[in-house]
Amino acid sequence: MAESTALPLVxxxxxxxxxxxxxxxxxxxxxxxxxxxxxxxxxxxxxxVMNAHSSVHMCSVCMNFTEKELCPICADESRDxxxxxxxxxxxxxxAFERTREYKGVYHVLHGLISPMDGVTPENLKIKExxxxxxxxxxxxxIMATNPTVEGExxxxxxxxxxxxxxxxxxxxAFGLPVGGTLEYADEVTLFKALENRSEI
Amino acid sequence: MAESTALPLVxxxxxxxxxxxxxxxxxxxxxxxxxxxxxxxxxxxxxxVMNAHSSVHMCSVCMNFTEKELCPICADESRDxxxxxxxxxxxxxxAFERTREYKGVYHVLHGLISPMDGVTPENLKIKExxxxxxxxxxxxxIMATNPTVEGExxxxxxxxxxxxxxxxxxxxAFGLPVGGTLEYADEVTLFKALENRSEI
Numbered sequence: 368m369a370e371s372t373a374l375p376l377v378x379x380x381x382x383x384x385x386x387x388x389x390x391x392x393x394x395x396x397x398x399x400x401x402x403x404x405x406x407x408x409x410x411x412x413x414x415x416v417m418n419a420h421s422s423v424h425m426c427s428v429c430m431n432f433t434e435k436e437l438c439p440i441c442a443d444e445s446r447d448x449x450x451x452x453x454x455x456x457x458x459x460x461x462a463f464e465r466t467r468e469y470k471g472v473y474h475v476l477h478g479l480i481s482p483m484d485g486v487t488p489e490n491l492k493i494k495e496x497x498x499x500x501x502x503x504x505x506x507x508x509i510m511a512t513n514p515t516v517e518g519e520x521x522x523x524x525x526x527x528x529x530x531x532x533x534x535x536x537x538x539x540a541f542g543l544p545v546g547g548t549l550e551y552a553d554e555v556t557l558f559k560a561l562e563n564r565s566e567i
Numbered sequence: 568m569a570e571s572t573a574l575p576l577v578x579x580x581x582x583x584x585x586x587x588x589x590x591x592x593x594x595x596x597x598x599x600x601x602x603x604x605x606x607x608x609x610x611x612x613x614x615x616v617m618n619a620h621s622s623v624h625m626c627s628v629c630m631n632f633t634e635k636e637l638c639p640i641c642a643d644e645s646r647d648x649x650x651x652x653x654x655x656x657x658x659x660x661x662a663f664e665r666t667r668e669y670k671g672v673y674h675v676l677h678g679l680i681s682p683m684d685g686v687t688p689e690n691l692k693i694k695e696x697x698x699x700x701x702x703x704x705x706x707x708x709i710m711a712t713n714p715t716v717e718g719e720x721x722x723x724x725x726x727x728x729x730x731x732x733x734x735x736x737x738x739x740a741f742g743l744p745v746g747g748t749l750e751y752a753d754e755v756t757l758f759k760a761l762e763n764r765s766e767i
Contacts, residue, residue: 372661373634379619382612387600388593399658400587401620402632409620412582413613416601419579420609423602432602434573458599461572 376402428499430475430492432457440464440472447471449506453496453525455479455513463511471509474499479517480524493525500532507535514541576602628699630675630692632657640664640672647671649706653696653725655679655713663711671709674699679717680724693725700732707735714741 376398383394401409425431426438429451433439440446440460450471454460455478463469476491499505508529512518526536541559543552552560576598583594601609625631626638629651633639640646640660650671654660655678663669676691699705708729712718726736741759743752752760 372657373619373623373632373638375615375619375623375634376632379615382615385608385612386597388596393588395658396588397586398619399632399656401616402623402657404620406620408585409616412585413616415575415579415582416609416613419573419575419598420601420604420606423573423575432573432576432599434575438573456599457572458595 425475429473430477430495431460431473445470448504450509451496451499451505451507452509452511454511455518455521459511471507474508476512476521476525479512479515479521481517481520488524491521493528496525497528497532500529500534505534507537510536510538514539625675629673630677630695631660631673645670648704650709651696651699651705651707652709652711654711655718655721659711671707674708676712676721676725679712679715679721681717681720688724691721693728696725697728697732700729700734705734707737710736710738714739 379401380391380394380398383389383397384391386394389397401412404412422434423432424434426433426441427436428441429438431438431440435442447470451474452463452469452471453474453476454463455476457475460473460475463473474492474496476493476496478486478491480486480488480491496508500508508525510522510526512522522538526538529536540563541556542563543549543556543560549557579601580591580594580598583589583597584591586594589597601612604612622634623632624634626633626641627636628641629638631638631640635642647670651674652663652669652671653674653676654663655676657675660673660675663673674692674696676693676696678686678691680686680688680691696708700708708725710722710726712721722738726738729736740763741756742763743749743756743760749757
């Protein structure tokens with residue numbers, strides 16, 4: 368931003384630019400937008416940020432974000448505690464819940480192993496997962512990390528620690544996305560779809 | 568967001584989604600990002616929002632955003648007060664200042680006439696511009712609104728009010744963008760470039 372811009376606006380734009388997926392141009396536009404907001408709207412926005420940050424913490428069991436001691440899923444008596452779906456982040460839980468088919472519980476790892484970004488296994492909630500399994504009653508752990516290099520590495524790492532505890536470890540299936548076309552499938556996905564073909 | 572998501576997070580995502588150019592998916596990602604921010608970073612972010620909103624107001628002369636009574640440009644004695652460049656928003660001033668060629672002053676209209684969006688001439692800072700001209704000393708008003716339907720309509724509207732005051736009104740030139748190629752120029756731009764051709 369040029370010298371003609373008021374300093375608080377420059378500082379605000381810099382704050383917006385620190386958020387993921389927001390470049391300097393968008394950050395400037397957002398800063399100018401805030402100038403046009405009413406006092407009430409501005410306060411409501413800041414209150415929402417501070418409130419979410421202060422009142423939301425991790426579920427003591429599955430590490431999902433919640434306001435209470437237990438998240439709604441861990442508190443739900445009807446969920447099958449014998450199956451744990453291990454995911455990278457809380458938003459992945461929302462994706463699984465949308466399927467309305469999964470009746471087990473979750474465990475949020477809060478990241479994926481990525482030595483390039485300085486994320487080691489110690490930074491993830493792996494110990495908490497092993498503690499849950501050690502407490503007993505768990506039959507299966509579904510590794511539901513993304514099908515990326517980091518997601519695969521994390522799934523392999525966690526499975527090697529979980530298997531010796533006598534628990535079945537599974538991985539999400541690879542294949543063609545439903546509604547997709549063969550033409551646009553990449554070769555690795557197509558190979559996986561071929562490899563994992565099932566009889567009809 | 569699904570029921571599994573903590574309410575303050577949903578409310579925060581809704582606040583982000585109200586900002587321009589941020590959809591519900593991005594808003595959710597931003598809300599989750601805030602959860603991972605440190606207490607200091609979260610406070611710094613909110614302080615920047617509140618500070619920009621409370622300490623920045625409009626320059627009493629040109630309506631640009633500033634912390635002081637006058638913006639740096641209106642306070643600059645070396646600028647030519649006889650030429651006023653009328654723009655839609657404060658960020659357009661930054662664009663002109665980057666050229667380092669314009670030595671006049673500005674007037675921010677804070678919007679464009681757009682009956683479809685309920686923006687009438689009374690919503691813009693047109694009266695303030697006419698008052699500046701009435702105070703005397705202005706030789707030229709450059710209408711520097713965007714080359715869109717709303718920008719053109721606003722330029723025409725303002726020029727009809729300014730001309731009777733005996734002040735020259737000009738419009739930014741239309742033509743090919745520097746560094747662009749003929750192949751990708753739209754027909755209206757190309758027609759304008761042809762119409763406004765100059766001898767070499």
